[in-house]
Amino acid sequence: MVDLLGRAGCLDDAELFIYKMLIQPDSVVWMTLLGAARKYGHAEIGRRAFDRVVKLEPKNATPYVLLSSIYAAAGRKDELAKIRSEMKEAGVKKMPGCSWIEVDNQLHAFGDATHPQSKEIQAELDRLVGLMKKAGCDGCKQIPPF
Structure with a gap:
């Protein structure tokens, strides 16, 4: 459901759906919202989803890359530098594509x-x-x- 709402651009509804879930949302659910936030350039929802994913998977580079992409596309250089710094501090490294x-x-x-x-x-x-x-x-x- 989060994916469907996210694809439709209904990011607020997708996030609300997650908060109302009867089970604890896992990193896949939050990553799905983060991906939709990247697609639609929604930095605030992206940051909240990022924070949740990182709590669940602290060594996963993907949320850092997605949030960096949101900030870069929006020209938010300060936030971009901050997220890269956070990634470095956490000891998370992005593996090169292959x-x-x-x-x-x-x-x-x-x-x-x-x-x-x-x-x-x-x-x-x-x-x-x-x-x-x-x-x-x-x-x-x-x-x-x-």
Whole structure:
């Protein structure tokens, strides 16, 4: 229900629903509200949901990232710096993103330069981005290197 209300932009109703739940809301419920707050740029509800998630999962980096995103999008640089400081003080670290692909029953991870073919992979990604730009994809950004 929190997800449905959040997707519809009814963040106040979603938060009220959580407070009226007959069971103790878990971190998933609060994270759902935090995600909706990020989508709609609602910093106050986002901060309250963030505080609840962090109490339940103090070492989870996701709520820090979501709240940082809200503050960054709103241009709230002071709050952004504060949340990053809180993350550092709590000893929480965001793991870098990573993609996976399975080829011939062998799992390959991508996201840094440790893959033995990272140079070839980056060259192919650059080539594909060039083709996309030629085809008229003006929103394409340069894919960051591994």
